[in-house]
Amino acid sequence: MTGFELARLGDADLELALRDLGRSLETRPPRVDLARAARLRLEAPAARSRWIASLGRRPVRRAVLIALAALLVLAGLAAALGFGLPGLRIIFVGETASPPVGSPFETLDLGRLVPLESLDAEARFDVLVPEGVGLDGPIAAVQDLRPGVRQASLVYPPTPRHPAGNVPSVGILITQLPGSIDEELVVKFIQRVTTFERVTVDGQPGYWIAGGLHAIGYLDADGEVVVDSIRLTGNVLAWNANGVTYRIEGARDLETARSIAAALR
Amino acid sequence: MxxxxxxxxxxxxxxxxxxxxxxxxxxxxxxxxxxxxxxxxxxxxxxxxxxxxxxxxxxxxxxxxxxxxxxxxxxxxxxxLAEDRRGDDAAPSPEAAVLVHERRAALLEALGRLREDDRLVLGYRFFLDLGEAETAEALGIPRGTVKSRQSRALERLRLALGGGGQP
The missing domain is CATH 1.10.1740.10 (RNA polymerase sigma factor, region 2, helix turn helix motif)
Structure with missing residues (x-):
């Protein structure tokens, strides 16, 4: 029966056809249990106040507050709605803020700059550096995320292979944070993604996320949350290996990100 | 609960x-x-x-x-549109299944061309099987208005099915 034939049906028959259509329609199974997600979000204020209390024990950065203000899902939600990989969980939330296009380097808020040669000592763990993939001359930085928890960052200038994103002076950003995959949970907060893919990096579980990723939060064994902004709007490869959470931001595609990950020494 | x-x-x-x-x-x-x-x-x-x-x-x-x-x-x-997974005697012949699928696809496509108020009233009434009272409540309109709104939506659906441009 064509559209023209359907158009000639009387009300009763057209209604029957619509009822038949309704029975034949399906929606994509939701990514999360929506009812449970709503309930957990409603329970979030108590946990959020714990976050705010914990922030009082360390310097509060604007980027952190922006991200924090947007985060409605907390530890309980992470446990309930994560995508199930140990140590790395991803959650979808509402609007979050991100650095605008053209942001100066300082907005990356990576902590204090340190010589590359002393990065391991400053970070207090072995920081891996990519070799042989055309990434040279990084700026190294160390940031105290929480007492006793330091994140190391490597910032590479843009090249034709790794063009700048929203921060003109940055092509690739690699961050590394020590933490046991068994003791810590990593939560990524995503506003809207165009691509979300489970991947493995050197046999370890991870995620490839393209587009609209703005904030990340780490949960440690005590349930304390370290909120951090995704600096470069765009693609992120994140994975956990050997007790360290790695993320590569700004790679133009998964293959490029994988090649950088494979070159970490 | x-x-x-x-x-x-x-x-x-x-x-x-x-x-x-x-x-x-x-x-x-x-x-x-x-x-x-x-x-x-x-x-x-x-x-x-x-x-x-x-x-x-x-x-x-x-x-x-x-x-x-x-x-x-x-x-x-x-x-x-979901696949017709019936495997019993009630399953239509392949030819009939194609026709049914075409009919549903044409309806769905036409429905997608309607404005949202029309989609909603038809969706409530015929996809979710809401009664007139429930539909009125869901749409936030008087119960007496549901029939007329549904009737206009059906008419615009016919226009959409007939290829009569923007309904």
Whole structure:
């Protein structure tokens, strides 16, 4: 029966056809249990106040507050709605803020700059550096995320292979944070993604996320949350290996990100 | 009944409603989750003894409308035709199945060309099987208006089916 034939049906028959259509329609199974997600979000204020209390024990950065203000899902939600990989969980939330296009380097808020040669000592763990993939001359930085928890960052200038994103002076950003995959949970907060893919990096579980990723939060064994902004709007490869959470931001595609990950020494 | 259980009971209808308006699966899910949270805050305004389904669907529809612009830019598909999985004697012949599929696809395509108020009234009445009273409640209109709105929506659906341009 064509559209023209359907158009000639009387009300009763057209209604029957619509009822038949309704029975034949399906929606994509939701990514999360929506009812449970709503309930957990409603329970979030108590946990959020714990976050705010914990922030009082360390310097509060604007980027952190922006991200924090947007985060409605907390530890309980992470446990309930994560995508199930140990140590790395991803959650979808509402609007979050991100650095605008053209942001100066300082907005990356990576902590204090340190010589590359002393990065391991400053970070207090072995920081891996990519070799042989055309990434040279990084700026190294160390940031105290929480007492006793330091994140190391490597910032590479843009090249034709790794063009700048929203921060003109940055092509690739690699961050590394020590933490046991068994003791810590990593939560990524995503506003809207165009691509979300489970991947493995050197046999370890991870995620490839393209587009609209703005904030990340780490949960440690005590349930304390370290909120951090995704600096470069765009693609992120994140994975956990050997007790360290790695993320590569700004790679133009998964293959490029994988090649950088494979070159970490 | 716990709030979560109550929501779960209406989750599918909420998703269909949001999908009708956003036409994007991601946006539909986000709208439903957000609406469920907002509905909790609005519970004091829920009239005891009233049916819950149209009340929650109205909140879902409002949230979905607020999100539809960004969703339409992506032009995604939120409602799709399921495969006919009947394997018994009731299963249609392959030829009949093709015709049925074509008819449903034509209807779905035409429905997608209607404005959202029309999609919603037809969706409530014939996809979710809401009665006139529930439809009125969900749309926030007087009960007596449902029939006329449904009738106009059917007429515009015919125009859309007939290829008569923008209905």
């Amino acid at each position: 716990a709030y979560e259980d109550l929501l779960r009971r209406h989750q599918d209808a909420a998703l269909r409603t949001a999908a009708l308006l956003t036409r994007d699966a991601d946006e539909a899910e986000d709208a439903v989750q957000e609406a469920f949270v907002k509905a909790h805050a609005a519970l004091p305004r829920f009239r005891t003894g009233s049916p819950f389904r149209p009340w929650i669907l109205r909140i879902v529809a409002n949230e979905a409308r607020n999100r539809r612009r960004s969703a339409e830019r992506r032009a995604g598909v939120a409602l799709r």
